[in-house]
Amino acid sequence: xxxxxxPIGLGEPRPANVAELESELSALWRRAAEDPxxxxxxxxACTLTLLIYVESDEAAYEVTNLVAEVTRQNPCRAVIMxxxxxATTAGMEAWVSAHCHLPVxxxxxxxxxxxxIRARGEAGQxxxxxxxxxxxxxxxxxxxxxxxxxxxxxxxxxILRVTQHVIVDTARFSPSGRHLQDLAAxxxxxxxxxxxxxLNWSRITPWRQLIAQCFDSPDRRPYLDRLSEVRIEYEQxxxxxxxxxxxxxxxxxxxxxxxxxxxxxxxxxxxxQPRVFYFKSAAGTVKVVRNLKRVDNACGVCxxxxxxxxxxxxxxxxxxxxxxxxxxxxLAEVPGSLxxxxxxxxxxLDEVEILxxxxxxxxxxxxxxxxxxxxxxxxxx
Amino acid sequence: MADTTTLSxxxxxxxxxxxxxxxxxxxxxxASGDLTKRKLIxxxxxxxxxxxxxxxxxxxxxxxxxxTEPSFRTEMGQAIKKYLKLAxxxxxxxxxxxxxxxxxxxxxxxxxxxxxxxxxxxxLDRERGxxxxxxxxxxxxxxxxxxxxKHLGAAGLAKPKLPEESWTRIIIEKPFGRDLSSARELNRxxxxxxxxxxxxxxxxxxxxxxxQNLLVFRYANGIFEPFWNRRYINHVQLSVxxxxxxxxxxxxxxxxxxxxxxxxxxxxxxxxLVAMEPPATFDATSVRDEKAKLLRxxxxxxxxxxxxxxxxxxxxxxxxxxxxxxxxRAEPKVSPTSTTETYAALKFYIDNWRWADVPFYLRSGxxxxxxxxxxxxxxxxxxxxxxxxxxTDGIEPNLLTVNVQPNEGISLRFCxxxxxxxxxxxxxxxxxxxxxxxxxxPPTAYETLLLDCMLGDATLFNRSDAVELSWELVDPILAHWxxxxxxxxxxxxxxxxxxxxxxxxxEHDGRQWHxx
Numbered sequence: 001x002x003x004x005x006x007p008i009g010l011g012e013p014r015p016a017n018v019a020e021l022e023s024e025l026s027a028l029w030r031r032a033a034e035d036p037x038x039x040x041x042x043x044x045a046c047t048l049t050l051l052i053y054v055e056s057d058e059a060a061y062e063v064t065n066l067v068a069e070v071t072r073q074n075p076c077r078a079v080i081m082x083x084x085x086x087a088t089t090a091g092m093e094a095w096v097s098a099h100c101h102l103p104v105x106x107x108x109x110x111x112x113x114x115x116x117i118r119a120r121g122e123a124g125q126x127x128x129x130x131x132x133x134x135x136x137x138x139x140x141x142x143x144x145x146x147x148x149x150x151x152x153x154x155x156x157x158x159i160l161r162v163t164q165h166v167i168v169d170t171a172r173f174s175p176s177g178r179h180l181q182d183l184a185a186x187x188x189x190x191x192x193x194x195x196x197x198x199l200n201w202s203r204i205t206p207w208r209q210l211i212a213q214c215f216d217s218p219d220r221r222p223y224l225d226r227l228s229e230v231r232i233e234y235e236q237x238x239x240x241x242x243x244x245x246x247x248x249x250x251x252x253x254x255x256x257x258x259x260x261x262x263x264x265x266x267x268x269x270x271x272x273q274p275r276v277f278y279f280k281s282a283a284g285t286v287k288v289v290r291n292l293k294r295v296d297n298a299c300g301v302c303x304x305x306x307x308x309x310x311x312x313x314x315x316x317x318x319x320x321x322x323x324x325x326x327x328x329x330x331l332a333e334v335p336g337s338l339x340x341x342x343x344x345x346x347x348x349l350d351e352v353e354i355l356x357x358x359x360x361x362x363x364x365x366x367x368x369x370x371x372x373x374x375x376x377x378x379x380x381x
Numbered sequence: 382m383a384d385t386t387t388l389s390x391x392x393x394x395x396x397x398x399x400x401x402x403x404x405x406x407x408x409x410x411x412a413s414g415d416l417t418k419r420k421l422i423x424x425x426x427x428x429x430x431x432x433x434x435x436x437x438x439x440x441x442x443x444x445x446x447x448x449t450e451p452s453f454r455t456e457m458g459q460a461i462k463k464y465l466k467l468a469x470x471x472x473x474x475x476x477x478x479x480x481x482x483x484x485x486x487x488x489x490x491x492x493x494x495x496x497x498x499x500x501x502x503x504x505l506d507r508e509r510g511x512x513x514x515x516x517x518x519x520x521x522x523x524x525x526x527x528x529x530x531k532h533l534g535a536a537g538l539a540k541p542k543l544p545e546e547s548w549t550r551i552i553i554e555k556p557f558g559r560d561l562s563s564a565r566e567l568n569r570x571x572x573x574x575x576x577x578x579x580x581x582x583x584x585x586x587x588x589x590x591x592x593q594n595l596l597v598f599r600y601a602n603g604i605f606e607p608f609w610n611r612r613y614i615n616h617v618q619l620s621v622x623x624x625x626x627x628x629x630x631x632x633x634x635x636x637x638x639x640x641x642x643x644x645x646x647x648x649x650x651x652x653x654l655v656a657m658e659p660p661a662t663f664d665a666t667s668v669r670d671e672k673a674k675l676l677r678x679x680x681x682x683x684x685x686x687x688x689x690x691x692x693x694x695x696x697x698x699x700x701x702x703x704x705x706x707x708x709x710r711a712e713p714k715v716s717p718t719s720t721t722e723t724y725a726a727l728k729f730y731i732d733n734w735r736w737a738d739v740p741f742y743l744r745s746g747x748x749x750x751x752x753x754x755x756x757x758x759x760x761x762x763x764x765x766x767x768x769x770x771x772x773t774d775g776i777e778p779n780l781l782t783v784n785v786q787p788n789e790g791i792s793l794r795f796c797x798x799x800x801x802x803x804x805x806x807x808x809x810x811x812x813x814x815x816x817x818x819x820x821x822x823p824p825t826a827y828e829t830l831l832l833d834c835m836l837g838d839a840t841l842f843n844r845s846d847a848v849e850l851s852w853e854l855v856d857p858i859l860a861h862w863x864x865x866x867x868x869x870x871x872x873x874x875x876x877x878x879x880x881x882x883x884x885x886x887x888e889h890d891g892r893q894w895h896x897x
Contacts, residue, residue, distance in 0.1 A: 205396065206432060212392035213436045217404045217510030218546065221390055258391045327473050330436065337508050343477035344432045367395040 016094035016117055018133045024096045025113055046112065048359065049135040050078045051143045051159065053152075057082065060116060063146055068099040069352040071112035074359040077136050080116040083124045085153075090121035092130065128158035140164045142359060148172055149179040150186065160194065165362055167355065169199040170250070171243035177379040180246065184376035187369050195364040201371070202354045204247045206346050207305065207319065207328075208254060214307075214317050214332055223317075223334070226309040229287045230255060233304040236292035240300025245290075249378060251305065252277060252288050253371035261286055263374060266381045277378055301325030301348050321346060402835030403548070404435040405514035406505050408498065410489065410529050411521035412442025412453070416554065418460035420585075421520065424827035426461045429481075430474045433832060437509035439481040441501060445488050453484035481509065489525050495536035506542070513547030516835060520554055527570045534574030552581045552834055555646050556637065557843070560859065561852035568845040581834045582843035586647040586754075587654075588826030588833075591789040593841070595654050595756070596663070598783075598791060606659070608760070610735045615778060616890075618742045618757040619651055620897050621785075622749035624701050626875070627723070631714030638721045639693075640855050643745040647754075649676065649851045650843070651785070652741060655756055656731055665839035669847065676850035678733045687861045692871060692882045694724030696748040699875030706748060706875045720867050723747040726883035727858070728890075742887055744894065748875035754785035757895040768804050777808040780895070 014020070050070070054060050060082045067078045100111040115134055119127050135141050143159065144167045145152070152160065160166070173179045187196050215224050232251060234244040256263065261279035268275045274291040295302050302325075306318045315334040321327065328346040333339045393401075407425070409417055428434045442453050458475045483501060487494035505511045517533060519526055530551070533539045541547045553571070558564025571580055586592060599605060608614070621643055627634040634642070653672040660667035682690050698708045710717050724746030731741065760779040768776075780794040792812040798804065833841055862869070871880035878894070887894055 208392070209396050209401065209432055210436075212390060212396060213401060213432070215390050215392060216401070216435050217437065217512045219512070220510055224390070224392070255392075258394065260391075332436070332510075337510070340437060340509055341477070342429075342436060342480065343473045345430045345474060346432070365395070 013093040013095045013116075013118065016092045016130045018130060021094055021096055021115055021134065025098075025115075028096060028098055028113070029111075046075055046077055046136055046139060048074065048076045048139050049141045050074075050076045050359070051131060051135075051141060051163070052078060052080045053143065053145050053147055054080060054082050055147045056084070057118075059146065060118070064097075064114065064116070066352055066355075067112075067114055070355055070359070071099045073356040075112045076359075077134070078112065078114040079131055079134055080114065081127060081131060082116065082118045083127070084118070084120045085124050087120035090123040092117065092119045092123040092126060094118070094130065124153070125155045127155060131159060132162060135162065140362060142167060142362070144355070145169075146172075149174055150183055151179075160190075163194055165195045165197060165358075167197045167199065167358055169351075170246040171200045171203075171240070173242065173246065175242050175245070177249075180249070180372070181376045181379055184372045187372060191369065192364075195362070196368070197358045197361075197365065198250075198368060198372075199351065199354045199358065200243060200246050201250055201365070201368050202358060203243070203349055204251055204254075206349075207247075207251065207303075210319055210328060210330060210344065210346070211255075211305065211307070211317070214330065220315075220332070220334065223309040223315045224259060225281070226283050226311055227255075227259070227281065227286055227307055228284065228310040229289065229306075229308040231289045231291060231304070231306040231308075233291045233293050233306075235295045235298035235300060235302050237294070237298045238300035238302075239298075244300060244303065247303075248290050249375045250368075250371050252290075252378065253374035254367065255288075256374045257367070257370040263377045263381070266378060295323070297323070299323070299325070400832065400836055401433060401435055402832065403514050404437050404510050404512040405516055405548075405835055406439040406441060406502055406509075406511040407516040407518060407831075407835075408441045408443060408502075409518045409520055410443045410487070410525070411519065412484070413444035413446040413448070413456075414520055416520045417442070418457070419464050420825075420827045421518065421831070422457045422460050423465045424825055424831055426475070426478050427465060427825075428828055428832060429478050434835075437481070437505075437511055439483065439505045439509050439511055441483045441485055441498065441505075443485045443487040443489075443494070443498065445486070447486055448484055450482075450484045454479040454482045457482055489521065489528050490532070492532060492535065495532045495538065499536055499538055502538070502542075513542035515542070515547075515549045517549075517551040518554075519552065523554075523556055523559075523567075526553060526567060530571050530574050539574045539579070548579075548837065549575075550579050550581055550834055550837070551575055552583050552831075552842075554583055556641060557582050557646075557848050558852060559636070559641060561849060561856045564848055564852045568849065572845065577845060578839070580845070581839055582845075582848060583830055583834075584646050584650055584843055585826040585830065586785070587650055587841040587843075588828075588830040589785055589789065590829075591783060591785045591791070592651065592654060593829075594789075594791070595783055596668075600659055600663075611737055611739045613760055614739055615759045615761045616740045616742065616892060617652075617655060617759070618895050619648055619655070619744070619755075620757070620895070621648055621651075621745040621754045622751060622878075622897065623745075623747050624749060624752050624876075626696070626706060626748050627709065627712050627715065629713065631712045634723075635715055635719060635721050638859075639723050639725045639745060639747065640859060644725055644727065644743060645851050645855045646843075648743050648745055649854065650847075651754075651756060652679075652729075652743065653847070655758070655783075656736055656741070658735070663840065665842075668840050669844045673844065673846045673850060675731065675733075676847055676854070678731050678736075679854055680730045680732045681854055682727075682729075682858060684857065684861060687858055688869060690728045690886075691858055692724075692726040692880060692886050693722035693862055693869065694726075694746065694871040694873045694880040694883065695719070695721065696723050696746075696875040697872045699748065699877065701748055701750070701876040708875070709748075718867075720862075720870050722862065722870070724749075724871075724873060724879045724883070726879065726886050728886060729854075740890060740892075742892075742894070744879065744883060746873075746879050749878060750876055751897075752787060753897045755895070755897045756783040756785065757781070757897075758783075759892075759895070768806065776806055782895070 060080050094117040097114050098111045141163045142165045143163045150168045215221050232248040261281045264278040266277045274289050277288040279286040304320045309315045313335040318331045320329050326347045327343050329343050331341040485498050506513050541549045558567050653675045657671040657675040660671045696709050709723050710719050726744040729741045758781040762778045782792045784790045790813050792810050794808050794810050796806050797809045871882040873880040
């Protein structure tokens, strides 16, 4: 297993020139290979081009550290695009570096390259002319939009034209929810051409898996058709409120789209009350309650989902992650059986872990598109 | 209680995450044994903790040891903590996993114990939603296999509880028989009770990531298949080396020997994957058909060829990893005049269009310098020397190496010019290592195979015909060696790469063992 990450050859910012950047990268590899301190040969590895959009120096610095981690599992050429459209002085500069993972004795050192481009003012319009030639030929291109709302400016069109995968994170979107609607529209527009991934959707994939597992048994499956209430509860004062809010919406959208519920209306008497969404299912009305709970020392890890089936044989299925943020306790209470619980690991996944998985998968997720479409209708109401 | 009409679960569809099997219960016979504690329970715990097992998944341990359910749970909890190489485990997970562990004391021949087992399985269906799906795992000594299988049949546990709606499967650990006739007999007993598609004969080598990757490597890359034949390949070597001796398995090893323990199963399985024809699809039937076809194409050694094409050895005293180790004959529970082989080297030919005249050298041994399993495919030398002043010896033939363990990966050796004014050529290595390239350790073989079995995917398990075909190949060799007694048994120093006779076997053909 590779050890620590060693950044090498951080180049100096200079006016962006593709040929010079490529030659600087070659020189960097030569230096790495000739480094007398390096006991092992250096292997250059690349499985994709990762374009990363950020909006500030701080974000670029932060993302550089993340890229170092990403390249452990997904060796790639990373191109960080830092745009400052409001800057008064126009200009584009770039520099190169490499991320090397220190190997254990006797193993080879594997390195990935990074190019950082800073475009100020109207120079941003020429971004594609520098970025596109730097994409590694023959390998897929991922665009990671690591900024706020996903709203690529028109001069991104050329980049999007050659991009196979766009990765966004609705946890970074503004709280209004309007941008989720915009995203749903964007997905429709590019459907089949560009695959969209939402890291926030990936964060709830294990939750979806846990919920699904509860209904695998043939005698539990019929309860799915009789669900009458869903409660999604998270922390009111959480630093991750936006993340959790979007997760709650996406979970609701997923349940509704998979179970064939039609959205009816939403209701909220006042800010202090939970938001309630009503859906129509084949068995009647389903109430989805989104409840914000006051938790001491809220940190955004507590999350509870409860599904209820009412009627003659009422049943309850709950999934709860407590403040330790690592364990989810599930409980199924159905008539004729003892309550059955289990604990499984479900930690709050960090950004790199999720991104790594998405880079490996790189496939279209129709379920997300369908869930997002329901969410757009919920928000519009 | 809700209706039990079978309906698909719409929430299952399209979740891009690990495959999760149907709800089920797993019964382990031989639950007090080492395999259960070291491998099975830790693998199941890991799968459960990582949400890869269904809700309500339950394990029933069956063993001859008198134990109570709480004491068995405690013992399994301790095994998880001891053998799982993970950071400090949360007790909550171990406790939660323990809630699904049950115990039935069984001397394997008492019909009442099977009735008790049946009652418990039915109870788990009701209480934990295991849906009538059962997986039996035979982790006992092989002598108990027929007994258990017959009793499972007699108790009505071999057939699916709900026809068309539930499944029953059985995993049988190796060794599957000790020769051709016992393997056939065991197959007969097993298939009298279970259908072949219910039977999963496990060989944990096949669960290793690199073994599966070998198939991907061959059939997902267009550039290799055209060269994968006698026209371009000079020979193939399969080496499975262990630095360990027989440890406390002396009495078992005296009965088995290296060929039964390694060659008949692991090594021939690897060989079949390396050499088989492309299957039509990547499913159990197609892949196993091709493997069987390949095994059928291996030319059996005639009695007069055995001495020429095989070498058997036994380790003498020596040094391994800086420690002095005793000779095999001095190991506990081993006869001081034992002729059991702890090393074997064999040469096979495959009689088909693809491999005609290409030798396959197989070697495996205990107390070798290190633990390593490797497949080396050596390509032919270049036909014509183009570079003046460079001897053909300076141009090493291309070598494709598949490392099965411990560092799973694939590497390719090719020639490159050294920088400079003169034409100097040196071999360089292009490596792909799992740990390095994907940064995450691959799942263990047992995790992979247990999950595959629960999912009904038998691709990586052995079919009865392959087992019998393998015995057909090694049976005459074992019979010949038995007749020879000590004659022809070569001794090698523990910690060496085997007897000199093994080097002579390959050198006779103008080749050398690849340094692993």
